[in-house]
Amino acid sequence: MTAGREDYARSGVDVEAGYEAVRRMAASVARTRTAGVLSELGGFGGAFALPSGLREPVLVSGTDGVGTKLKLAFLTGRHDTVGIDCVAMCVNDILCSGARPLFFLDYIAVGKNVPERVAAVVSGVAEGCVQAGCALIGGETAEMPGFYDPDEYDLAGFAVGVAERSEMLDRSRVRAGDVLIALPSSGLHSNGFSLVRKVFDVERRDLDAAVPELGTSLGDALLTPTRIYARPVAALLREAPVRSLAHITGGGFHENIPRSLPDGLTARIDRKALRVPPIFGLLQREGRLDEDAMFRIFNMGVGMTAAVAPEDADAAVRVLHRNGVEAYPIGTVVPGTEGVVLC
Structure with a gap:
C-alpha cells in the first residue's frame, strides 16, 4: 500500500475494499445489460442510446430510496433484497406516465466498505433491474466513516424511462x-x-x-x-x-x-x-x-x-x-x- 493509501486508510476509508466491491458486483451488473447500453462499468458516466422507432420520445425519470426498511436488513444480515425495493420504488413511479424503463443508477453510502455486503446490495439492485427490463449502467459507493455507523448504509437510486409523447398517460x-x-x-x-x-x-x-x-x-x-x-x-x-x-x-x-x-x-x-x-x-x-x-x-x-x-x-x-x-x-x-x- 502506498503512503497516500495508508493515510486514507487511517481516516477510515479503504480504497482496496472499494476496488474489491466493484470486482464483486461486475457479474450482477452484467446480468442487466440491454441493447441500449454504450458504456462499461467503471467509467465516469453511463451512456445509453434511445430506442429507435419513436416519433417524439419523452424521457421520464424518478428517484427514491429504501428508507428505514434498511434497518431490517441490518438486523437480519440480509442485504440482497433491499436493492429490489430501491429499483421498484423508482420504476413503479415512472410507469404511471406510461414510460418504459430504460436504465437505472444507484447510490450506496456506507460507514465501512465491506465488499461482500456491498456486492449483496448490488445483486438486489441488479435483480430489480432484470425484473424491470432495464439496465444498471452506473452508480456510486461512497465510504463515509464517522457519518454512518460501520454496520449501516443508505441506498437510493434513480430510473429513466421513455414514452411516446402522444401515448403518455394523462x-x-x-x-x-x-x-x-x-x-x-x-x-x-x-x-x-x-x-x-x-x-x-x-x-x-x-x-x-x-x-x-x-x-x-x-x-x-x-x-x-x-x-x-x-x-x-x-x-x-x-x-x-x-x-x-x-x-x-x-x-x-x-x-x-x-x-x-x-x-x-x-x-x-x-x-x-x-x-x-x-x-x-x-x-x-x-x-x-x-x-x-x-x-x-x-x-x-x-x-x-x-x-x-x-x-x-x-x-x-x-x-x-x-x-x-x-x-x-x-x-x-x-x-x-x-x-x-x-x-
Whole structure:
C-alpha cells in the first residue's frame, strides 16, 4: 500500500475494499445489460442510446430510496433484497406516465466498505433491474466513516424511462364511471417502516420466529421486496386502453390515488372487495391503529391502481392475469372532492 493509501486508510476509508466491491458486483451488473447500453462499468458516466422507432420520445425519470426498511436488513444480515425495493420504488413511479424503463443508477453510502455486503446490495439492485427490463449502467459507493455507523448504509437510486409523447398517460382522460382496478402488492413494500419498526419493536423481537398467521417469520414478511410492475403494465398498455395509473406508496390510498384523478372526481373504494394480506391485520392489531390510519399510511395490499373505462375493465383484468398479476376491480370514479371514499 502506498503512503497516500495508508493515510486514507487511517481516516477510515479503504480504497482496496472499494476496488474489491466493484470486482464483486461486475457479474450482477452484467446480468442487466440491454441493447441500449454504450458504456462499461467503471467509467465516469453511463451512456445509453434511445430506442429507435419513436416519433417524439419523452424521457421520464424518478428517484427514491429504501428508507428505514434498511434497518431490517441490518438486523437480519440480509442485504440482497433491499436493492429490489430501491429499483421498484423508482420504476413503479415512472410507469404511471406510461414510460418504459430504460436504465437505472444507484447510490450506496456506507460507514465501512465491506465488499461482500456491498456486492449483496448490488445483486438486489441488479435483480430489480432484470425484473424491470432495464439496465444498471452506473452508480456510486461512497465510504463515509464517522457519518454512518460501520454496520449501516443508505441506498437510493434513480430510473429513466421513455414514452411516446402522444401515448403518455394523462389523468385528464379519467371520467366519472371509470373502473379502478387493483394490482396486488407483495406486502408492505417500502413505506411506513418507521411506524412498522416501532409497532413490532424489531430490535428486541426474534425476527426469525415463525408467525403462523403470516405463514413465515416476521423478518421474512417485512423484508419481502416491493413488487415491480414494469412487465405486466407494459402488456396492459399495449393491449387495453388505460386512462391513468397510480403507484400506492407513502401516503397510502388517500395521497396517491387522487394523483391519478382530475379535479372534481373521487375514487369510491369498496372496502369489502379489497384482498388485504395478513401482515396488515397483524400490524393494525399490535399497533392499535384505526382503519383510517392504515389507509393513509400503507398500501393495504394494493401496489398500483389502473383507471379504465367500464367497457375495458374485463379485458384489462384478463391481460394482467395472463401476465402474472391477480388484478381485480376495487371501485369506481365518481364526482366529488374527497379524493378517496371508502365504502
